[in-house]
Amino acid sequence: QVQLVESGGGLVQAGGSLRVSCAASGRAFSTYAMGWFRQAPGKEREFVAAINWSGEITYYADSVKGRFTISRDNAKNTVYLQMNSLKPEDTAVYYCARPRRLYYRGSNDADDFGAWGQGTQVTVSS
Numbered sequence: 001q002v003q004l005v006e007s008g009g010g011l012v013q014a015g016g017s018l019r020v021s022c023a024a025s026g027r028a029f030s031t032y033a034m035g036w037f038r039q040a041p042g043k044e045r046e047f048v049a050a051i052n053w054s055g056e057i058t059y060y061a062d063s064v065k066g067r068f069t070i071s072r073d074n075a076k077n078t079v080y081l082q083m084n085s086l087k088p089e090d091t092a093v094y095y096c097a098r099p100r101r102l103y104y105r106g107s108n109d110a111d112d113f114g115a116w117g118q119g120t121q122v123t124v125s126s
Contacts, residue, residue: 002026002115004096009120017084020120022096023077030074033104035113036081038092038122045095047108049081059106064090086124093119 008020022034035050049070050059058070069082079096099107100114 002028002098004098004115004117006094006096006117006120009094009122011123011125012086014086014088014124014126016086016124017082018086018122019080019082020094020122021081022079022117024079024096024098025077029077031102032098034070034072034079035097035099036070036079037095037097037110037113038090039095039119040089040092043092045110047110048094050104050106050108051079052104057106059108061108083122086122088124088126090122091124092122094122095119 003025004022006022012018031053033052036048037045038048039045047061048064051070051072055072067085072079096117097113098115099112
Protein backbone atom coordinates (compact mmCIF):
# COMPACT_ATOMS: atom_id res chain seq x y z
CA GLN A 1 0.00 0.00 0.00
CA VAL A 2 1.46 3.33 -1.03
CA GLN A 3 1.73 6.13 1.50
CA LEU A 4 1.70 9.74 0.38
CA VAL A 5 2.93 12.59 2.55
CA GLU A 6 2.51 16.21 1.48
CA SER A 7 4.60 19.09 2.74
CA GLY A 8 5.40 22.69 1.92
CA GLY A 9 2.07 24.37 2.51
CA GLY A 10 1.82 27.68 4.29
CA LEU A 11 0.67 31.27 4.21
CA VAL A 12 1.59 33.48 1.27
CA GLN A 13 0.45 36.85 -0.04
CA ALA A 14 -1.49 37.16 -3.25
CA GLY A 15 0.87 37.18 -6.20
CA GLY A 16 3.41 35.10 -4.36
CA SER A 17 4.70 31.59 -4.96
CA LEU A 18 4.78 28.35 -3.06
CA ARG A 19 5.90 24.82 -3.82
CA VAL A 20 4.26 21.82 -2.26
CA SER A 21 5.76 18.36 -2.35
CA CYS A 22 4.45 14.84 -2.02
CA ALA A 23 6.73 12.00 -0.99
CA ALA A 24 5.58 8.49 -1.80
CA SER A 25 6.61 5.21 -0.27
CA GLY A 26 7.09 2.04 -2.26
CA ARG A 27 8.94 1.03 -5.40
CA ALA A 28 6.00 1.42 -7.77
CA PHE A 29 6.04 5.21 -7.73
CA SER A 30 7.69 5.59 -11.12
CA THR A 31 5.11 3.38 -12.84
CA TYR A 32 2.07 5.46 -11.87
CA ALA A 33 0.79 8.86 -12.83
CA MET A 34 0.29 11.26 -9.93
CA GLY A 35 -2.16 14.06 -9.31
CA TRP A 36 -2.92 17.06 -7.12
CA PHE A 37 -6.35 18.01 -5.89
CA ARG A 38 -7.52 20.73 -3.56
CA GLN A 39 -10.48 21.34 -1.31
CA ALA A 40 -11.58 24.69 0.02
CA PRO A 41 -13.93 25.01 3.01
CA GLY A 42 -17.50 24.24 2.01
CA LYS A 43 -16.50 23.12 -1.47
CA GLU A 44 -15.97 19.80 -3.18
CA ARG A 45 -12.53 18.43 -3.83
CA GLU A 46 -11.37 19.59 -7.23
CA PHE A 47 -8.70 18.50 -9.66
CA VAL A 48 -5.66 20.74 -9.96
CA ALA A 49 -3.04 18.92 -12.01
CA ALA A 50 -1.67 15.52 -12.94
CA ILE A 51 1.45 14.10 -14.49
CA ASN A 52 2.09 10.83 -16.24
CA TRP A 53 4.61 8.27 -15.00
CA SER A 54 7.55 9.67 -16.94
CA GLY A 55 6.80 13.33 -16.41
CA GLU A 56 6.40 13.96 -20.12
CA ILE A 57 2.65 14.57 -20.09
CA THR A 58 0.90 16.99 -17.77
CA TYR A 59 -2.70 17.99 -17.24
CA TYR A 60 -4.07 21.11 -15.60
CA ALA A 61 -7.36 22.55 -14.50
CA ASP A 62 -8.22 25.68 -16.44
CA SER A 63 -8.17 27.69 -13.22
CA VAL A 64 -4.45 27.06 -12.66
CA LYS A 65 -3.14 26.70 -16.20
CA GLY A 66 -0.21 29.01 -16.78
CA ARG A 67 0.32 29.59 -13.05
CA PHE A 68 0.95 26.12 -11.62
CA THR A 69 3.48 23.53 -12.73
CA ILE A 70 3.46 19.88 -11.76
CA SER A 71 6.68 17.89 -11.92
CA ARG A 72 8.16 14.73 -10.50
CA ASP A 73 11.45 13.21 -9.53
CA ASN A 74 11.18 9.44 -9.77
CA ALA A 75 14.59 8.95 -8.18
CA LYS A 76 13.24 10.67 -5.07
CA ASN A 77 9.71 9.24 -5.24
CA THR A 78 8.42 12.79 -5.09
CA VAL A 79 5.92 14.87 -7.03
CA TYR A 80 5.84 18.65 -6.82
CA LEU A 81 3.39 21.42 -7.47
CA GLN A 82 4.95 24.82 -8.10
CA MET A 83 2.34 27.52 -7.61
CA ASN A 84 2.99 31.02 -8.92
CA SER A 85 0.85 34.14 -9.09
CA LEU A 86 -1.24 32.81 -6.26
CA LYS A 87 -4.72 34.19 -5.69
CA PRO A 88 -6.90 34.15 -2.57
CA GLU A 89 -9.20 31.69 -4.35
CA ASP A 90 -6.31 29.20 -4.42
CA THR A 91 -6.67 28.86 -0.65
CA ALA A 92 -7.41 25.22 0.12
CA VAL A 93 -6.03 21.99 1.49
CA TYR A 94 -3.91 20.46 -1.26
CA TYR A 95 -3.82 16.68 -1.62
CA CYS A 96 -1.64 14.48 -3.74
CA ALA A 97 -3.15 11.30 -5.07
CA ARG A 98 -2.33 8.24 -7.12
CA PRO A 99 -4.72 6.87 -9.75
CA ARG A 100 -6.34 3.51 -9.13
CA ARG A 101 -5.20 2.24 -12.50
CA LEU A 102 -1.72 1.99 -13.89
CA TYR A 103 -2.88 3.36 -17.22
CA TYR A 104 -3.91 6.97 -16.65
CA ARG A 105 -5.74 8.88 -19.34
CA GLY A 106 -5.93 12.30 -17.77
CA SER A 107 -9.04 11.87 -15.66
CA ASN A 108 -9.89 14.74 -13.35
CA ASP A 109 -12.36 12.64 -11.36
CA ALA A 110 -11.33 12.13 -7.75
CA ASP A 111 -13.03 8.73 -7.78
CA ASP A 112 -10.40 7.52 -10.24
CA PHE A 113 -7.71 8.09 -7.62
CA GLY A 114 -7.32 5.48 -4.93
CA ALA A 115 -4.48 6.63 -2.70
CA TRP A 116 -4.44 10.00 -0.98
CA GLY A 117 -2.16 11.94 1.29
CA GLN A 118 -3.30 13.76 4.40
CA GLY A 119 -3.16 17.15 2.73
CA THR A 120 -1.28 20.38 3.29
CA GLN A 121 -2.90 23.76 3.89
CA VAL A 122 -2.21 26.59 1.48
CA THR A 123 -3.53 30.00 2.46
CA VAL A 124 -3.28 33.00 0.17
CA SER A 125 -3.95 36.36 1.78
CA SER A 126 -5.23 39.33 -0.19
